[in-house]
Amino acid sequence: MRCHDGDTEKISEILEGKFQNQGVEVIRMGTDDAEDADEEAFTGTDICVIATYTYNNGEVPANFVYFEENLRKQNLKGKVYGVVGSGDKGYHSDTYCFAAETFNEDFQQAGTKKGHDVLKIDNKADEKDKEALKEFVSSLTNA
Numbered sequence: 001m002r003c004h005d006g007d008t009e010k011i012s013e014i015l016e017g018k019f020q021n022q023g024v025e026v027i028r029m030g031t032d033d034a035e036d037a038d039e040e041a042f043t044g045t046d047i048c049v050i051a052t053y054t055y056n057n058g059e060v061p062a063n064f065v066y067f068e069e070n071l072r073k074q075n076l077k078g079k080v081y082g083v084v085g086s087g088d089k090g091y092h093s094d095t096y097c098f099a100a101e102t103f104n105e106d107f108q109q110a111g112t113k114k115g116h117d118v119l120k121i122d123n124k125a126d127e128k129d130k131e132a133l134k135e136f137v138s139s140l141t142n143a
């Protein structure tokens with residue numbers, strides 16, 4: 001699972017807890033870990049999850065770009081994936097959670113099976129989002 005600090009880090013913590021509740025072992029990594037692990041980040045895993053915010057008019061965060069560009073070239077067939085995006089619906093409605101959509105396309109290119117549609121969260125996860133994250137996790141573990 002790849003993530004970033006702030007709203008996104010909090011979302012990744014929630015996801016980690018929900019996966020653990022389902023008895024799934026989680027390796028959670030931040031974008032700072034990405035440089036060391038780019039090529040084999042998802043090699044040993046059955047389920048691949050990306051949590052990302054969106055920056056500057058729909059862009060993937062700068063410290064995530066290298067990882068993102070590599071992802072689509074990987075062979076992740078046989079694995080299940082899900083993407084969660086945190087964005088700002090009010091200030092960035094035209095590019096709301098675009099980075100999450102970019103990762104979604106990368107996973108499709110990599111041949112990964114979609115376990116759930118892209119889940120978009122307006123900034124910080126609220127109680128309703130936490131329910132949606134729970135459903136997201138069950139959908140991925142049952143895919």
Ligand SMILES: Cc1cc2nc3c(=O)[nH]c(=O)nc-3n(C[C@H](O)[C@H](O)[C@H](O)COP(=O)(O)O)c2cc1C
Binds near residue numbers: 008055059088
């Ligand atoms: C300079 C800047 C540009 C942003 N651009 C977008 C954007 O294009 N689309 C979007 O949905 N959110 C955008 N956001 C909102 C962030 O993605 C959102 O606040 C997110 O929750 C930040 O997550 P973080 O706390 O993990 O960094 C932008 C925020 C900033 C500060």
